Amino acid sequence: MNRREFLIASASLAVAGATPARADAPRELRIGYQKTAIPLVVKAQKRLEQRFEPQGVTVKWVEFAFGPPLLEAVNAGAVDYGYTGDAPPIFAQAARAAIVYVAVIPARGYGQAIVVPADSPAQTLADLKGKKIGVAKGSSAHNLLVSALESANIPWADIEPVYLAPADAASAFSRGAIDAWSIWDPFYAIAELRQKARPLPIDPKATTQNSFFLANRDFLAKHADVVAAVNEEIAKATAWAGDHRDETAALWAEASGVDIAAQKRSVDRAEFSFGPLTDAVIAQQQAVADRFQRLGLIPAPIVVRDIVWFWKQSA
Structure with a gap:
């Protein structure tokens, strides 16, 4: 067939x-x-x-x-x-x-986010320009990052994606090797609880996945x-x-x-x-x-x- x-x-x-x-x-x-x-x-x-x-x-x-x-x-x-x-x-x-x-x-996209360390100066997506953002290539978090940047009129070329599997990205995030991380639960929840990671505000339409x-x-x-x-x-x-x-x-x-x-x-x-x-x-x-x-x-x-x-x- x-x-x-x-x-x-x-x-x-x-x-x-x-x-x-x-x-x-x-x-x-x-x-x-x-x-x-x-x-x-x-x-x-x-x-x-x-x-x-x-x-x-x-x-x-x-x-x-x-x-x-x-x-x-x-x-x-x-x-x-x-x-x-x-x-x-x-x-x-x-x-x-x-x-x-x-x-x-x-x-509705509640179980995913783009997070930054608790002490990061970044308050908005615009603050990620020129920054390293960890993300699993081809994953739903990849789409979240793409759609979030697009919703804020930030060109993809303005950030530096660092393609990492979730476990590797978690390690990189905890030691400060990346500036932000686009991720889903339970990794998102773990980062919140262990590193006090802070989600950046995103247009709700961009997080619906x-x-x-x-x-x-x-x-x-x-x-x-x-x-x-x-x-x-x-x-x-x-x-x-x-x-x-x-x-x-x-x-x-x-x-x-x-x-x-x-x-x-x-x-x-x-x-x-x-x-x-x-x-x-x-x-x-x-x-x-x-x-x-x-x-x-x-x-x-x-x-x-x-x-x-x-x-x-x-x-």
Whole structure:
């Protein structure tokens, strides 16, 4: 099945609200996750194991430090399904990765920030001109930095991005090797509590960023019923987490090894919603892609809708 045929078939299923006939179940379901957010709840509660192991499907969890390497694994078929922020799928689609959006956590952006040390003279984004800013390349924090600077009419060339994975950026920030850090929770909360990091004010429109669940294109074509079932379990876990924030914080702390105080702060400002991609979400993600292309961060325009699977939730 080529890409066009796959998209037509998926769209037809979505319009009909049907679940495709069950193909042979995979022997193993490989889930890419980070030590943050809803996948930790799903993993700790063994929701996927309870759903799939009676069918003879083994569930394997594969940990990643952040989104770009996770999507590299999805593209390569080493992982079937995974969770990332908004920027990694843009870079992956631009590189013609075999990925498909299958669900979204719409977010208001409270769990991310551009932070500076407590004693930094910087009070606004304009004060970062000429400064070194740590950021994970291709991550949601990369988009946050780009969109925040754009909202303040600060050219990208006016700052010096220092591309570092979150753990390396945390070390650089604590020893003063970078002047600011664009980052997400729980790293954001940890920096607040340990280094008294201070977030700079940002236009709220620039901080609104969605998080996505993506599947390998070939896996989805063969096992759309499995992907739909994974989505159903994540939806249940999301609803549970929103109603049990203290328990969620404790669960995240145990699963990640991050201090409970930092995880509680992360959970308190997290959004717990989950569902199919909507036209509004697709438009927001397209704006991210267009922004990156204008700045030359991806080589050519892309169309986000081309790789969206319109999952139909059960009634």
